[in-house]
Amino acid sequence: MFGALDISTSALVAQRTRLDVISANVANRDAIYDTEGNYAPFRRRIPVFATGDPATGNSQGVHVTRIDLDQSPFRKVYDPGDPNADTSGYVDYPNIDPAFEMINAMEASRAYEANITAAQATKQMIEASLRLLA
Amino acid sequence: MMDDLLSGGALPVLQRLVQFTEARQRVLVDDIANVSTPYFKPRDLSTASFQATLRQAIDRRRQSANPAGPLDVQDTRELRFGKNGIETSPNRDNQGILFHDQNNRDLERLMQHLAENTMAHRTGLELLRSEIAVINVAIRERL
Numbered sequence: 001m002f003g004a005l006d007i008s009t010s011a012l013v014a015q016r017t018r019l020d021v022i023s024a025n026v027a028n029r030d031a032i033y034d035t036e037g038n039y040a041p042f043r044r045r046i047p048v049f050a051t052g053d054p055a056t057g058n059s060q061g062v063h064v065t066r067i068d069l070d071q072s073p074f075r076k077v078y079d080p081g082d083p084n085a086d087t088s089g090y091v092d093y094p095n096i097d098p099a100f101e102m103i104n105a106m107e108a109s110r111a112y113e114a115n116i117t118a119a120q121a122t123k124q125m126i127e128a129s130l131r132l133l134a
Numbered sequence: 135m136m137d138d139l140l141s142g143g144a145l146p147v148l149q150r151l152v153q154f155t156e157a158r159q160r161v162l163v164d165d166i167a168n169v170s171t172p173y174f175k176p177r178d179l180s181t182a183s184f185q186a187t188l189r190q191a192i193d194r195r196r197q198s199a200n201p202a203g204p205l206d207v208q209d210t211r212e213l214r215f216g217k218n219g220i221e222t223s224p225n226r227d228n229q230g231i232l233f234h235d236q237n238n239r240d241l242e243r244l245m246q247h248l249a250e251n252t253m254a255h256r257t258g259l260e261l262l263r264s265e266i267a268v269i270n271v272a273i274r275e276r277l
Contacts, residue, residue, distance in 0.1 A: 119163075
């Protein structure tokens with residue numbers, strides 16, 4: 001019975017990681033320099049889910065298997081005065097669409113809530129079983 | 135004598151019901167956990183087939199020489215009834231048609247199944263508790 005709680009927890013961890021990635025995407029929506037100060041527009045991060053839970057070795061559950069970089073083209077902003085502008089005067093900005101990120105964030109938080117509810121239901125079942133012994 | 139008391143009557147039936155709801159809980163929780171996993175196919179244990187199997191077992195016991203004897207539940211493709219629990223191999227649900235990865239993401243239906251399953255589990259436990267209370271009364275020899 002406790003295995004069911006592990007499954008819900010693995011999903012909570014995965015969905016929270018997904019929300020972290022989304023937050024990083026939104027936060028870096030205008031970041032065109034990397035941590036070393038070189039010109040490198042931030043690429044959108046995509047969390048990829050897979051079944052199974054390596055933390056418990058359980059075949060049920062879910063985990064973030066890797067975080068991909070979105071290879072779609074960067075957003076072009078016309079700014080000929082910028083030192084990073086190309087020959088036509090365009091600067092590359094991160095390929096992040098805030099609306100897209102918000103939708104994903106909503107989906108992630110709904111999934112998080114669903115798993116909280118599932119964990120609560122499991123907890124109630126365990127408590128009811130324990131009361132049988134008392 | 136004590137063995138008959140615990141393995142006969144309604145106790146083994148309720149025990150199987152509680153075991154089944156616990157096994158199904160694990161399957162449903164896994165479905166909910168994987169609601170945003172690409173290519174994941176939700177699974178479920180059929181309550182109808184479990185009830186049919188249980189009913190057959192009860193009918194068989196009723197017609198046998200010892201109607202208060204132990205309950206012998208026959209395994210199905212989904213469920214294998216062991217001594218201390220039920221092993222399951224849940225069926226995959228029908229493929230979804232809306233999403234490319236065929237994970238149909240029916241969160242509403244999953245939550246409904248979860249609520250139903252929790253209630254079935256509680257019902258089984260409450261009945262089990264009253265059965266045990268009756269045995270307790272018999273042991274104490276007073277009401």
